[in-house]
Amino acid sequence: MKAVQYRQIGKGPEVVEIDIPEPGPGQIRLKVTAAGLCHSDWFLMDLPEEQYSYGLPLTLGHEGAGIVDKLGDGVSGVDVGGAYAVYGPWGCGLCHACAQGAENYCPNAADLGIAPPGLGAPGAMAEYMIVDDPRHLVPLGDLDPVEFVSLTDAGLTPYHAIRAAQHKLYPGATAVVIGAGGLGHVGIQILRAISAARVIAVDLNDDKLALASEVGAHETLVSGPDTAARIRELTGGRGAEAVFDFVGAQPTLDMSREVVAIDGYIHIVGIGGGVLPTGFFSTPFGAAVRAPYWGTRSELQEVFDLARVGEVSVHVERYGIDDAVSAYQRLHEGTVRGRAVVVPS
Incomplete structure (x- = not known):
């Protein structure tokens, strides 16, 4: 499959061919329908080698949406063929913060090696991605994934x-x-x-x-x-x-x-x-x-509810995955009006 990866310090993003991932126990595979670009991607790609800690190669994209394509062993509560957005700030799921849905403030994630997609774990800027747990999927319902995927961060x-x-x-x-x-x-x-x-x-x-x-x-x-x-x-x-x-x-x-x-x-x-x-x-x-960071799972549901009643929308520039590098360049130059979104297929 095609993916947009950061592969070498200082060289920026590349479009490459990699294997389609297989979901392990408890995991879900999405066929990605939309992936948003963010200045945070450039923040990590601009880091000098001594400060970079996200692993290489890294598939970018922490704003993701897709169709459930395959379930790992033991997964329930998620429909194959269903459309979902990905809640990005993954936590341990067990601490006080996570119990409140505030995985963005999980104190254990770093020590456990848990990282958000695109910011340590393989992200959504690919034809398929793996989501680690059903709780990190929020139903999209009738929302257009391309028009609204950016709400997972930019909203x-x-x-x-x-x-x-x-x-x-x-x-x-x-x-x-x-x-x-x-x-x-x-x-x-x-x-x-x-x-x-x-x-x-x-x-x-x-x-x-x-x-x-x-x-x-x-x-x-x-x-x-x-x-x-x-x-x-x-x-x-x-x-x-x-x-x-x-x-x-x-x-x-x-x-x-x-x-x-x-x-x-x-x-x-x-x-x-x-x-x-x-x-x-x-x-x-x-x-x-x-210095607030990202948001909670319940807040993401509320943002989507605002979108459903027409109170919030995103000005979107669409790009194919082969044009992702040029989209990132426009983002770096500050010429994107609103949000850039890659549509993998």
């Missing part, structure tokens, strides 16, 4: 971050979304769907700001030296009750600190490498800084 991650700050998003409050790309444009829709807050979107790219307006941002601002002052002006000097930074670079984190309100929240979602000091002489009184 779930902002949803988790926003839900954790929802009590700050009361009528009259302001939420700032920094970065209106793959995650940010979905985050804006989630904010509009589950809160009454005014949404201000910030980005360097005019096309992404246009998309932010299309999906519901009340205000859009080009990022620059005066952006923080403009946000303060728009909020009557108060600042934003919640700031969601989907970039995470040092300049955007510095902006987050400048615009957050007293007792507000800064949620750092992007992995741009910045660091934000907090304390009495750095952030406003009461301001909380968090």
Whole structure:
């Protein structure tokens, strides 16, 4: 079968031929119908050799959906021929966090050698993939896998971050979304769907700001030296009750600190490498800084429910698997509008 793999440090993704995997006991094989690309893929492919720990070769793709093709021994509760999306942050399944469906915060996964698909385990950027346990499959129902596979990360991650700050998003409050790309444009829709807050979107790219307006941002601002002052002006000097930074670079984190309100929240979602000091002489009184990671299984179900009632959608660019390398290049260059999705067959 064809797969998109990272095979050599510093060389980027390649389309290769590998064997079709066989499911072991308790496992499920999916015939992949859609796989989403993510900046996290480039984050790990850009790591120097001394920091890379994901194994090689690595089949990419932590946003996956497919049709159940074959079951390993002992698997029940999953229908062969059924359409499912893959819940990506796999955990041990036994700890307190996993018992709540919060496998994204499993404290045992690393020690047990458990890794998410595409981020250590073989991922969805292939014609077939193996899912380790039925609990990591969420029924798609009538949702188009290509249109909605990105919700497994680009929807779930902002949803988790926003839900954790929802009590700050009361009528009259302001939420700032920094970065209106793959995650940010979905985050804006989630904010509009589950809160009454005014949404201000910030980005360097005019096309992404246009998309932010299309999906519901009340205000859009080009990022620059005066952006923080403009946000303060728009909020009557108060600042934003919640700031969601989907970039995470040092300049955007510095902006987050400048615009957050007293007792507000800064949620750092992007992995741009910045660091934000907090304390009495750095952030406003009461301001909380968090780095939420991915989301829970129940939250993924909620994101799909929002999609089913038309509250959330993803702007998708489709690519065949043979075009995956060029899609990754566009992602690296920042020219993808919304989310890039590979359709293997």
